[in-house]
Amino acid sequence: MTPADATPEGATPEGAASLACPACGKPLSLCLCAAIRPIDNKIFVLILQHPQEKAQALGTAHLVTRIFQRSALKPGLSWPGLKRVLGREVEMKRWGVLYLGSATLKARMQEQAAAGDVLIALDRKGEPLASPAALAGLDGIIVLDGNWAQAKALWWRNPWLLKARRLVLQPASGSLYGALRREPRAESLSTLEAVARSLACLEARAEIVETALEPFRLLLKKYRDRGTRSAGHL
Numbered sequence: 001m002t003p004a005d006a007t008p009e010g011a012t013p014e015g016a017a018s019l020a021c022p023a024c025g026k027p028l029s030l031c032l033c034a035a036i037r038p039i040d041n042k043i044f045v046l047i048l049q050h051p052q053e054k055a056q057a058l059g060t061a062h063l064v065t066r067i068f069q070r071s072a073l074k075p076g077l078s079w080p081g082l083k084r085v086l087g088r089e090v091e092m093k094r095w096g097v098l099y100l101g102s103a104t105l106k107a108r109m110q111e112q113a114a115a116g117d118v119l120i121a122l123d124r125k126g127e128p129l130a131s132p133a134a135l136a137g138l139d140g141i142i143v144l145d146g147n148w149a150q151a152k153a154l155w156w157r158n159p160w161l162l163k164a165r166r167l168v169l170q171p172a173s174g175s176l177y178g179a180l181r182r183e184p185r186a187e188s189l190s191t192l193e194a195v196a197r198s199l200a201c202l203e204a205r206a207e208i209v210e211t212a213l214e215p216f217r218l219l220l221k222k223y224r225d226r227g228t229r230s231a232g233h234l
């Protein structure tokens with residue numbers, strides 16, 4: 001028996017915080033399982049995760065795989081192609097990759113987004129495609145998980161991503177993260193928010209957003225509560 005085994009449960013809050021829930025992957029003190037309601041998404045979600053993003057307490061990529069029944073999370077920096085990532089045949093034309101988009105494009109999209117989230121597809125030159133067909137018939141979407149610089153690194157290290165349709169999301173409102181995470185752009189969303197809002201647009205199921213964000217709200221609440229109890233370890 002180790003000294004840790006002899007400690008009564010709950011007596012070492014720091015120790016308990018370091019144990020992760022096997023289901024949601026969060027520290028036990030931040031376990032979100034009670035708030036997770038699985039979503040039967042039709043369009044597959046693939047998250048390519050920058051290795052340095054893995055350790056983020058507020059990261060949401062793992063949560064995406066718990067919520068969305070058709071999804072996968074692959075940590076790494078580069079892959080030879082989508083077929084190798086998924087281990088099955090794919091038609092790249094039927095896949096989209098969520099792209100950051102240029103500042104000018106975002107500014108143009110912002111007006112439209114006043115009425116709700118806007119998702120558009122871009123042509124090879126980066127110009128928006130007006131036809132609704134540009135967003136139709138997708139088998140899956142690829143989302144790059146990491147901060148802005150990490151997502152950019154993933155983009156450049158995987159040139160096969162250029163064969164997918166380039167999608168840009170302009171959310172009607174900002175991230176629930178609020179001031180907890182500093183991102184270079186105000187509208188930067190968590191991976192979970194980006195996935196939920198994109199799928200809600202693509203599958204025309206607005207309810208996906210609320211169902212998916214329920215555990216995220218709980219995560220932020222628990223995180224803030226924990227922060228006020230012990231100032232460190234954020």
Ligand SMILES: [Zn+2]
Nearest residue numbers: 021024031033
């Ligand atoms: Zn859990």
